Amino acid sequence: MKFFVDTADVSEIRALAEAGLVDGVTTNPSLVAKSGRRMADVIAEICSITPGPVSAEVTATGHEGMLAEGRHLREIAPNVCVKVPLTEAGLRACRALSADGTMVNVTLCFSPAQALLAAKAGATFVSPFVGRLDDVGTDGMGLIADIVQIYRNYSHLKTEVLVASIRHPMHLVDAAKLGAGVATLPPAVIRQLLHHPLTDRGLEAFLADWRKTGQTIL
Numbered sequence: 710m711k712f713f714v715d716t717a718d719v720s721e722i723r724a725l726a727e728a729g730l731v732d733g734v735t736t737n738p739s740l741v742a743k744s745g746r747r748m749a750d751v752i753a754e755i756c757s758i759t760p761g762p763v764s765a766e767v768t769a770t771g772h773e774g775m776l777a778e779g780r781h782l783r784e785i786a787p788n789v790c791v792k793v794p795l796t797e798a799g800l801r802a803c804r805a806l807s808a809d810g811t812m813v814n815v816t817l818c819f820s821p822a823q824a825l826l827a828a829k830a831g832a833t834f835v836s837p838f839v840g841r842l843d844d845v846g847t848d849g850m851g852l853i854a855d856i857v858q859i860y861r862n863y864s865h866l867k868t869e870v871l872v873a874s875i876r877h878p879m880h881l882v883d884a885a886k887l888g889a890g891v892a893t894l895p896p897a898v899i900r901q902l903l904h905h906p907l908t909d910r911g912l913e914a915f916l917a918d919w920r921k922t923g924q925t926i927l
């Protein structure tokens with residue numbers, strides 16, 4: 710399973726990349742706004758940190774505007790993945806950009822039927838939002854199960870399921886059990902995945918015993 714980091718905070722991305730935990734990055738207009746930086750600058754810096762796909766989202770809502778923005782964004786670096794919303798204009802832009810060899814992430818997916826449309830439009834990734842479905846009392850992980858099953862039924866569909874809006878470690882574990890190809894994780898959730906109280910307690914005990922020996926390794 711590939712791990713993407715869902716942030717536009719370059720210091721977080723650098724630290725996680727040093728631990729080998731960054732196969733790509735996703736951003737959205739809200740995350741870029743939170744960074745307080747110009748979009749082109751922050752996307753260029755992120756692309757220099759990781760060679761993996763870096764999603765940069767268009768903000769136009771019409772087909773022509775999305776295409777123009779997508780073509781502009783992909784000039785920033787070869788690993789830019791243009792992110793478009795799951796609308797008719799978004800799917801048309803997806804089809805055109807994919808045909809030119811540009812990676813496209815179709816975002817704001819909330820139903821299996823939408824995911825099927827994204828795959829037919831040639832999306833590299835489709836982003837179903839599990840947390841936001843859970844927020845409205847719908848089973849977000851059920852959507853992942855449905856999409857994974859549908860894509861497996863049709864081997865000519867090459868779109869990867871990119872599980873988004875992950876809020877806690879069990880979202881990741883459940884998505885991995887279902888065989889989703891990619892998860893995009895907020896840095897805080899990656900840190901939650903790391904920690905286990907038995908790891909901390911075990912390490913304390915080993916070091917306490919070690920101190921009693923009076924030895925040092927170096």
Ligand code: G3P
Binds near residue numbers: 735
């Ligand atoms: O990648 C999309 C993701 O950032 C949305 O997450 O927590 O705002 O629903 P959230």
